[in-house]
Amino acid sequence: MSTTLPASSAADTPAPNDTPLVGIIMGSQSDLKTMSAAAELLRQFGVTYEITLVSAHRTPHRLVEYAETARKRGLRVIIAGGGGAAHLPGMVASFTTLPVIGVPINSVTSIHGLDSILSMLQMPAGVPVATVALDGAANAAVLATQMLALTNARLADVLEKYRTSLKDKVMRTIEELRKGGFSDD
Ligand code: AIR
Numbered sequence: 512m513s514t515t516l517p518a519s520s521a522a523d524t525p526a527p528n529d530t531p532l533v534g535i536i537m538g539s540q541s542d543l544k545t546m547s548a549a550a551e552l553l554r555q556f557g558v559t560y561e562i563t564l565v566s567a568h569r570t571p572h573r574l575v576e577y578a579e580t581a582r583k584r585g586l587r588v589i590i591a592g593g594g595g596a597a598h599l600p601g602m603v604a605s606f607t608t609l610p611v612i613g614v615p616i617n618s619v620t621s622i623h624g625l626d627s628i629l630s631m632l633q634m635p636a637g638v639p640v641a642t643v644a645l646d647g648a649a650n651a652a653v654l655a656t657q658m659l660a661l662t663n664a665r666l667a668d669v670l671e672k673y674r675t676s677l678k679d680k681v682m683r684t685i686e687e688l689r690k691g692g693f694s695d696d
Pocket of ligand 1: 537538539540541542566567568569592593594595596597598616618620
């Protein structure tokens, strides 16, 4: 599992028992603050991942190498984030049949994230990008884990517990509000 940026070459081979199942990539270091939410959640879930920079426009050959070697390196899902003219997820999806989850990022140069959303959402038939909400890196991690959980009972259990924790948090908040005089009758 690599969380140091910039990471080593996409062709590097990790230790067998630490083979990343999810590849998190993003167009720029300026995306890291947003995308680290995906890494953090995968870490909590116990899902192995790698994280690095790949820019569709600044490092196009690296994009091709990353996507073309992804499956044989052991990746099962790719989470790709980018802002502005965010072609990274779509182009990665063009070079691999692994599922690609796109995270549109509201970067400073973006038109409020709309350009990024549309770049990922409006893919042509046959080459989908599962696009999450603007800056929705956490949901990308959940969705990736749901895909892995189709064939992994431990992860299915982890996701059940995660859902329960979401519910419990809301219920605790309601209790605290009630103690403060909030009436929800
Ligand atoms: N970007 C980088 N290469 C291609 C694209 N679309 C995006 C990054 C980032 C935005 O451009 O994903 O969100 C601004 O990048 P920077 O490096 O100028 O901060």
